[in-house]
Amino acid sequence: MKELIKKLTETYGPSGEESQIREVIIGEIKDHADEIRVDVLGNIIARKAGSGEKMMLAAHMDEIGLIITNIDDKGFLRFSNIGGVSPFTLIGERVIFENGTVGVLGMEKPANLFKNEMKDLKFNNMFIDIGARSKEEALKKVRLGDKAVYYRNCDILGDCATAKALDDRAGCAVLIRVLQNLKSPRFDTYFVFTVQEEVGVRGAKTSAFGIDPDLAIAVDVTMTGDTPESEKMAVELGKGPAVKVMDRSVISHPRIKEMLIEAAEKNKIPYQLEVLEMGGTDAGAIHLSRSGVPSGGLSIPTRYVHTPSEMASIDDIEKAANLLLCVLEK
């Protein structure tokens, strides 16, 4: 699992530019699915055929990032955010483009900002420096519209992994493991690695329409309340995967919630219950697809979400995969 998480989190894949991560995931699952297709927006839809109801499992493969909106005469790049990036987490950060170009985040008037105006820091006071001396030199490496992601390795700290993009490559790792190990599925199961979740659950919307499932479970990260002076939230790292009760985008369907809880209790897999007051998941789009789909979520407790150093417990991720297998296996 460690190697898989390292491989997935270190791969490039901001919303709208998911080809590299898509290739990595297809490599992991191609020998295990009955059929695999990629839809118009770029979602991977992998089917493990079964005779029962149609079950859609979704984990998003995109990550937050930056998009280049201007390149100036001296070769500095201006940008906008893709998904929930904060200017503050970008200070001193490095980013990497699809072609491997690395850039450093700089800001205008840094002395003033550090003195007393830091709260006013905005993306348009910042720029990316790729070491180019001129526009021409910059254009050899980067075009308008190119996208960058945090440039960070995955480190293993004890039982924890810390990396960029654990949101939601941790969920992708769960789906990959489940697909690799699922023997005789109880459902006609669709493993969907979605695109563009971070900008508004767009891939989940189109893939759910295409699959027309009877049931759905989104596997994503959730926040925790276990760090010093954190917001109150009854989810901790290392206490097992969290069964979603609700978030801002979905109220879990009782059938899904109970299916997950029952499987956890029967198989003695520790679990927690998740009420997430901020944020949503692919389940938000899936449960409103067509005439409605009973949907819920299984979540990986994760600290420092949307920073370059998110942190999750590898044991939680493994247990999430085990729990899903118990739900899906005949």
Add this chain to the structure above:
Amino acid sequence: MLLKELTEAFGVSGAEDEVRNILKREIESLAQFRTDALGNLLFEKPGKGKRPKIMLAAHMDEVGLMITSIGKNGWLKFDTVGGIDDRILVSKTVVIGPQKVKGVIGAKAIHLQEPKERETALKSKNLYIDIGAKDKEDAEKKVKVGDYAVFDSQFERIGSDLIKAKALDDRIGCYIITEILKKDYDLVISGAFTVQEEIGRRGSAAAAYAIEPDMAIVIEGTFAADVPENKEEGYSTTLGKGPAVTLMDKTYIADRRLVDRVLQVAERKGIPCQLRRTAFGGTDAGSIHTTKEGIPTIVISVPCRYIHSPAGLASLTDIQNAIDLIDALIIDFQERGLGR
């Protein structure tokens, strides 16, 4: 001139009838059409029936005001419909409701304002519309709560190449579609003049669901901020540099392969074209590209200065170049297919 007629027509989100009637008249002899439940004007020109079936979309609605109450002195309180900067409202003339009653947006006179009030822009809730009514009863003879108001603004030519008008966003797109429908293609050219874009892309979602195209081209008016005191990196688009292609906005991320294809077609045909250099805003593409199983979508916009105001400016050359680019693009899809 059709652009004059379209931009002067009354068509705040939810009340697009005048614009729709003009467009019906224009496309009557060119395409089959129908009006759907939300008010979208859907059209189809079968050509030689070849695929890909292309959807063209431009929205008919414009930003405006809605009357929310009538005070006892006959003054009208209002709310904005769509994104209007409150600071541009004071002292503008507006036209209200089916009777086209003229009114002036008034505010407390400067000598009555507290020093603090003078330093901050007036909010729409502090403003009112004065229609010269004697009292509430007199006002109610002319307007009703729920009536819409638009800026009273005429189409004019400015300089050698610019036009000034309200509602350039997106009557320019509507105009461009009528020009494209005059041309003959082998492909099925379908599409919609949509409603309620300005308040959340509501019409286009229903239109795309019904049309179910193989790909879509959304034609828009987008903001150009190439003005004094703005640095070049904040321009977004520049007037006169050709139509702008969107890479990303708040509702949509472009498929880079399609953007590159537009740029290649433009280059091959020698049509000036620019990339839209901001990720703000949103268009009908946001709802169209996620319809059903997903629809490959391109957004091509004509740059407009002072958008969402009574006096937007756009370049006639940019409009002609947008028509030429979309025409060339359709021919490219006709010759080479979607190529996915």
